[in-house]
Amino acid sequence: ETGVTQSPTHLIKTRGQQVTLRCSSQSGHNTVSWYQQALGQGPQFIFQYYREEENGRGNFPPRFSGLQFPNYSSELNVNALELDDSALYLCASSLGLGGGYEQYFGPGTRLTVT
Amino acid sequence: GENVEQHPSTLSVQEGDSAVIKCTYSDSASNYFPWYKQELGKRPQLIIDIRSNVGEKKDQRIAVTLNKTAKHFSLHITETQPEDSAVYFCAASGSFKAAGNKLTFGGGTRVLVKP
Numbered sequence: 132e133t134g135v136t137q138s139p140t141h142l143i144k145t146r147g148q149q150v151t152l153r154c155s156s157q158s159g160h161n162t163v164s165w166y167q168q169a170l171g172q173g174p175q176f177i178f179q180y181y182r183e184e185e186n187g188r189g190n191f192p193p194r195f196s197g198l199q200f201p202n203y204s205s206e207l208n209v210n211a212l213e214l215d216d217s218a219l220y221l222c223a224s225s226l227g228l229g230g231g232y233e234q235y236f237g238p239g240t241r242l243t244v245t
Numbered sequence: 246g247e248n249v250e251q252h253p254s255t256l257s258v259q260e261g262d263s264a265v266i267k268c269t270y271s272d273s274a275s276n277y278f279p280w281y282k283q284e285l286g287k288r289p290q291l292i293i294d295i296r297s298n299v300g301e302k303k304d305q306r307i308a309v310t311l312n313k314t315a316k317h318f319s320l321h322i323t324e325t326q327p328e329d330s331a332v333y334f335c336a337a338s339g340s341f342k343a344a345g346n347k348l349t350f351g352g353g354t355r356v357l358v359k360p
Binding site: 135162164166171172173174175176179187189221223225228232233234235236237238239 | 251279281287288289290291294334336346347348349350351352353
């Protein structure tokens, strides 16, 4: 078991609503990355946080936002939900930036937008 | 940005045979290449990785090769077993601190090992 946890496990929301997903990084890890995995596809990078600062963002609109807290846990917020936002949301933590640090994934939050 | 292509999308092998999955990447600055195994409903699990200063790495039945000139890398699974059945993803990332270590994933290969 990797130690990265996410909550909730599953979530059903209606189009137009807002959602907050949470991630607790593995002990000692200061970097958290968020990925969206649509059904049958590889994970797509949303953004990354390093020591409470955003450090890189993928091709996602501003309604996807995040936070990292002093204990390095993190939140992903999505406003104005759309049907295409239905996916598995994965967070991954690592020891730091660069150098090919391994990323350890959490179990994911399955979001369904109706 | 980085683009990673993965082939084949599905692979069916007989138990005991070998399986090979190939990936190509576009960004010559990428120099960390992990492989993840994802079982149905589970999180991606790192099974092996390789860095650009190494051409080949092996861990029991799993090996990865990297050709930086051609910008491609491959996963080799020997003596396949039914528990190897899963979706496998290759990924690439840069090693420079300013670029972070975001992973760009391939589209995945669904491997089915038939008993």
